Amino acid sequence: MTATPAIPHVVGVLGGGRMGAGIAHAFLIKGATVIVVERDHESAAGAQARVAEAVAKSAARGTLTESAEEALSRFSTSTDYDSFVHCGLVVEAVPEDYELKVAALKAVEEHLSADAFLASNTSSLSVTGLASQLRRPGNFVGLHFFNPVPASTLIEVVLAKETSPELAATAKSWTEALGKTAVVVNDAPGFASSRLGVAIALEAMRMVEEGVASAEDIDAAMVLGYKHPTGPLKTTDIVGLDVRLGIAEYLHSTLGERFAPPQILRDKVARGELGRKTGKGFFDWTD
Structure with a gap:
């Protein structure tokens, strides 16, 4: 008989921005403190x-097995940082800067x-590099x-190169317990998702820059022709142009010219046009 996947009883999240709050919500509605x-x-x-807003939305959709108040009580x-002392797992979700993440x-x-x-x-930095800065690298993994x-x-x-086999299997079971699907990859620049997603997005930006088609039509081509749920340019707006630029610069430095950020991306970031958040x-x- 297969055991039911379990998540740690107490989970910590470092950073409560959009991503950190989403991660906290994911564990909270599955019963973790x-x-x-x-x-x-x-x-x-x-x-x-x-x-609290995310939990309320889950309650409104009927996806909670308890009341919103009961979930939020945990x-x-x-x-x-002393608050993490009883955690079985802590997920770091601070901005995508290597030195900041190491610290x-x-x-x-x-x-x-x-x-x-x-x-x-x-979403792109070397997990092996981050692990090398820790005292217990075998207890460290990327959860993107x-x-x-x-x-x-x-x-x-x-x-990471030193992630223990036990943690590799456990991390996959956490994903299943959260009701999600795990894609397991060995550490490499951009992993699988960011590397492919950014490659498509950068080419879409170059097409706008060269006047090949409008952003709307480029995205429509991918949504209607390739069944992407959202086009690469709208996805970039949702992720944040500044975030995409940082990832592209990292991939450019590690994988070469095919990831060079287009000038249109640099210009928009310089003007503060960062996507949905601005x-x-x-x-x-704006609507």
Whole structure:
């Protein structure tokens, strides 16, 4: 008889922005006690509001097995890393900057028990490189969630060179317990999803830049012709042009010229046109 996949009883999330709140929500509605640690009280309050809103939406859709109040009774926020002391798993979800992630992961590890697991939600940075900075690299893995987390059915499990076989199997079972599908990849620049997704998006940007077609028509071609749920340019707006630029620059440095960021992307980021979060990117989001 196959055992039911289980998630850790207590899960921590470092960073309560859009992704971190989504990760917290995913574990919370499956029965875990969840703690989000943020850099200050204002950010922690924002994380609290985001998770509460997500839980309320789940309740409205009828996807909770308990009331929203009961789920939220297991959720808390903090500005103190000591709050992670009882966690079986902590997922780091800070901005996509290598030095920032290293500092954050090392600080979290100092507050974890020896048998606790640590994961990064990085979408492109070297998981092996991050693991090399930790005292227990075998307890570290990449868990690349996708935005928006509640609607996405995919988690990319990224194995560092020193990730233990036990953790590799356990991370896949966590994904199943969350009601999502795991894609397991060995550490490489951009993994599988970001590498392919960014390659398509950069070419779509070049086509806009060269006047081949409008952003609307390029996206329609991929949605209608290839059954993509969202076109590459609208996806870029949702992810954030600044985030996509950072990933492209990293892939350019590691994989070569085919990932060189187009000038149109650099120009839009310089003008503050970052996509949905600023109201304008390749599309107008003001409505």
